[in-house]
Amino acid sequence: MNSDLVRVANFGAGPSALPLSVLEEAQKGLIDFNGTGIGIAEISHRSKEFQAFVDQFEQNIRTQLDVPSTHRILFTQGGGTAQFSAVVLNLLARHRLLHPNATPEETTLDYVVTGSWSKKAAEEARRIAAGHGTVRTVVDARVYSKDGKSFDNIPPHAEFQFSPAPALIYYCENETVDGVEFAHDAASPASFPFDRLQPAGALVPLVADYSSSFMCRPIPRLADHAVIYAGAQKNIGPAGLTILIVREDCIVDVDTAAKLGATPVPLILSYKVLADSKSLYNTPSVFAIYVAGLVLERMKRHGGLAHYEAVNKRKAEKVYAAIEEGEQKGVFRRKVQQGSESWMNAVFEVLGEDAEKKFLEGAEKDGMKGLKGHRSVGGIRVSLYNAITEEEVDKLVAFMTQFIEDLKAV
Amino acid sequence: MNSDLVRVANFGAGPSALPLSVLEEAQKGLIDFNGTGIGIAEISHRSKEFQAFVDQFEQNIRTQLDVPSTHRILFTQGGGTAQFSAVVLNLLARHRLLHPNATPEETTLDYVVTGSWSKKAAEEARRIAAGHGTVRTVVDARVYSKDGKSFDNIPPHAEFQFSPAPALIYYCENETVDGVEFAHDAASPASFPFDRLQPAGALVPLVADYSSSFMCRPIPRLADHAVIYAGAQKNIGPAGLTILIVREDCIVDVDTAAKLGATPVPLILSYKVLADSKSLYNTPSVFAIYVAGLVLERMKRHGGLAHYEAVNKRKAEKVYAAIEEGEQKGVFRRKVQQGSESWMNAVFEVLGEDAEKKFLEGAEKDGMKGLKGHRSVGGIRVSLYNAITEEEVDKLVAFMTQFIEDLKAV
Known part of the structure; x- marks a missing residue:
């Protein structure tokens, strides 16, 4: 094919470039997925051929990111925006089960605000948690900016003031709009201050939005996270797929929590529904999973x-x-x-x-x-x-x- | 291409068959979308080329289904399952704004249960509306079945007992699992009993799940519906796209409703967020929209x-x-x-x-x-x-x- 002749270099922020070889493979899959005689956009998500593909995709993520057995890998839809709400609902339910009598004032949600996306996530948390919890800004990077109003930095470790036992702690690893990212070298002052998390060593409910840096390099201290999520449409695939890495203790019975006063969690946002159904409670975004799966296979081949x-x-x-x-x-x-x-x-x-x-x-x-x-x-x-x-x-x-x-x- | 040689006839219930000519066009679009030099799975959802495509797609739906200007056409993710929750949250918010002091007992949600999907929808409504409204079964088709336990019929009109002023009335037009569908001939006893809706002539909050019969024939009395939704993955496209047709009075300020006691609506499920952003609040399932757009163009050409x-x-x-x-x-x-x-x-x-x-x-x-x-x-x-x-x-x-x-x- 002369496909590369027409193509430009696409430096867009997302949806973004995909490898030409993967797109050429996907062209074939559109007509016939793995010899089934049915195209990938047409095949049942419950067919054994697609389920085998999803299993391999999950395994590739697990191996390449070194995800421990304490964490589930789940696939869903709705992008980071859906997860802005989902993490609040699921982790408030978890907190309700752990602390059935906690008041909204005692139920804190700690947000690290370093850019446009974490700011949006905190705003959504305020909407969703209203009457159930108190959203705190752990640190606002604008305070440390050159002009006093822009997101242009990761603040110093000493400035991160976490609550003693929050329902969740939230940060955005890479701020796509502002171009700000946590350093991955733990010695850097711009790295995430894991050592300040309280209580040290416990199952801290640490949530990271990895949407625009997922799979570009290893994730520091992955095992210390409760939830990591990423939309696929930056490094690994088309829009329509969200990948979740969720520690087992954060997959909770949201219906029991609701009986204790937590907000009911819509089926599509419940981590338990996703986990119990192996991410196939309802029809997933099959094509997006397919292309992301091809990208992961290619990554494996390339080292x-x-x-x-x-x-x-x-x-x-x-x-x-x-x-x-x-x-x-x-x-x-x-x-x-x-x-x-x-x-x-x-x-x-x-x-x-x-x-x-x-x-x-x-x-x-x-x-x-x-x-x-x-x-x-x-x-x-x-x-x-x-x-x-x-x-x-x-x-x-x-x-x-x-x-x-x-x-x-x- | 000899693409059709390898292909089988795919009578699957969804995801399901797509026209070969559309898949062949999509193959080209994967490498170069409309001469942009960027593939459709890679292009920004905010590019003028994609926005023009979405506008035409919406216009084709409007024209072919004869959607009046009282109704918005919106695109989202998460399939029917997401809408099971979304319609409850949005229409409970609407009801709260109309009746700020209504008790949960006075706030009724009427479900017509004719098969597995409407049964699931009613179950989700019970979860989501708990403490805010009362889910009623208007009619349960199993009562009228041959064996007393199967979904094998649309019950007679006289059996539909609607509430006087419900927050919503729900039915599933075609039950994909059970093979039961409302007749489209108003004279048939198996048609939907629109004339029994109360109050007659008012803006009744009538919701229809059209997932598996969308775009296979005209929708009877479309203008009388408050919300019609459909996953694309049956008649018009790949999985990952949900189409909504929402009457303007059902696009409400959910945040004001929440202040009056309604449950907060996650951003991704809010009809107002979708409508205000022209369905582009966050990254949509671009490829699924693209293929569905090609299918609609083909439908237009074919009559x-x-x-x-x-x-x-x-x-x-x-x-x-x-x-x-x-x-x-x-x-x-x-x-x-x-x-x-x-x-x-x-x-x-x-x-x-x-x-x-x-x-x-x-x-x-x-x-x-x-x-x-x-x-x-x-x-x-x-x-x-x-x-x-x-x-x-x-x-x-x-x-x-x-x-x-x-x-x-x-």
């Missing part, structure tokens, strides 16, 4: 997470070096403080009137799309998910370097 | 709903004639009472030891799959969704006729 971590590190370093060069020469302005930069979404501003427009038009002319920053913050955003190749990054960096030279000269 | 209604009628008549013949000759037993048979899911039993197994194996040998009845009821189920061709039905009927002859002769 697994260690390989992707090394490549993704190089890709990010190249782009940040170009941003730095632009800043030195007065053409770009970096937006995120040092140490808190995202590997997946590098954001910066292009200085000067109409310069951003010129940057975007020039990039598109050279076959590179999706570089416009989120509408709420503007600027440029370069998303560097797994399917973005080093060649594509090199091409972008060459364009950036030339752009800097041209503008510097003016 | 629209009138054409499909005529073809589907012939398909159903042929299959029921074969079932009738089998019953006459003691080989099959029909399961559904006359007048209540589904156009989309024809169910019957094969009599005699191992005969069902023989039927299924014989059909599969002849390239026909998906004929096994739902695991909860057994028997044979022939699903006759739009993508099933008359040629495929003729082939199945020929097989059934031969099967009857063979078994009769034994």
